[in-house]
Amino acid sequence: MRRQRTTDVMQWRGLQEMLGELGTPPGYSFEQLAREDIPRTTELLHTWYPDICVGTESRHLEPAFYEREVFLRGESPDRPLYAVLSRSTETGDIIGLLTLEKNIRGLQISASMGAVEPSHRGLGLGQHGLTLLEVIGRSIGAEVALYYSTLKAARGQLNAERRGFLLVGIVPAFDMDAIAPGTVKRVYEALYAKVLAHPERVHIPDWNALIPSTRALFTHLFGPHPADLTARPERKLRHG
Incomplete structure (x- = not known):
């Protein structure tokens, strides 16, 4: 029997194809990040999320990161990350970004970062990120979805539990974070998981x-x- 090539597994596709019939929150739209959106997106992240300047998520401030690692709209899907932009349907402005990362050898998908413009937080858009993680994961054949949540605020933890993700651990000194102006330390983060595979596979x-x-x-x-x-x-x- 011919073995399936690694490149044939967990292939990214167009966003609407992966989302299927999943709707969007009222007032917002989702689209795949395009090359022309990179400068504006990185500029906005600086203002939305000042703490992003340190730690693993700081790579999202570098245009070269998207050009090297992210499947951009209309370009090669053979990249490990996928980026979903959120826009206001009223103004067309970019008001959110979610990046997803796949591990094709382990059939895993994880959320690398999610950020929402401050005035739109608490309106349901951020909560939709975990739904996107699961729906896109299932669409490309992931068998487990992983999500790390900050412990600086309760919102991410509550969102994960409400969407059926299970807290499976708290990782000490997981990443770097700015805990106060001028103070950067290693921080604890919660690890959540949701099994997407059939129980017989576990x-x-x-x-x-x-x-x-x-x-x-x-x-x-x-x-x-x-x-x-x-x-x-x-x-x-x-x-x-």
Whole structure:
């Protein structure tokens, strides 16, 4: 049997094709980032999101990052990242950016960054980012979606839980962030996951291979393991 080429797996496509029948929040539209939008987008990010100047997300301030790593509208899809612009349908102004990154060998998709113009925050647009992450992930064949949330505010954490993402860990010193003017430190971030694969594709680890601390964490996150005879029978294992 011929093996499928890596380049044939998890291919980005046009945004509307990947979104299917998913609607947009009232007053907003979504579109794939185009080369001509890069200068304006990076300029806006500086003003929307001052903390972005440090840490992993700072790459979004560099035009060369988009030219090198992002599938731009009408160009080669063989790039690891996809960028979705949000615009106001009233003014046509860019008011949001979401970038998604795929790992084709692991069939994973993750949200690299999401930013919304300050006056539009809290109106539902940011919440739609996790829906885009899941819908686009399923469309291209991802089997798990990952989302890191800042712990500086509760909104991202609540959005993840409301959309069925499971908190699977808190990563200490995960990234750099500006915690106050002139003060940059390494920060904790929450890791959320949503399994998109069929349950038959997911292997549950051998209970006997887990040490007491990992047994305790596994049970806390996913419920009792099927091999844990001390578990109450009415509780079921959660797969995410």
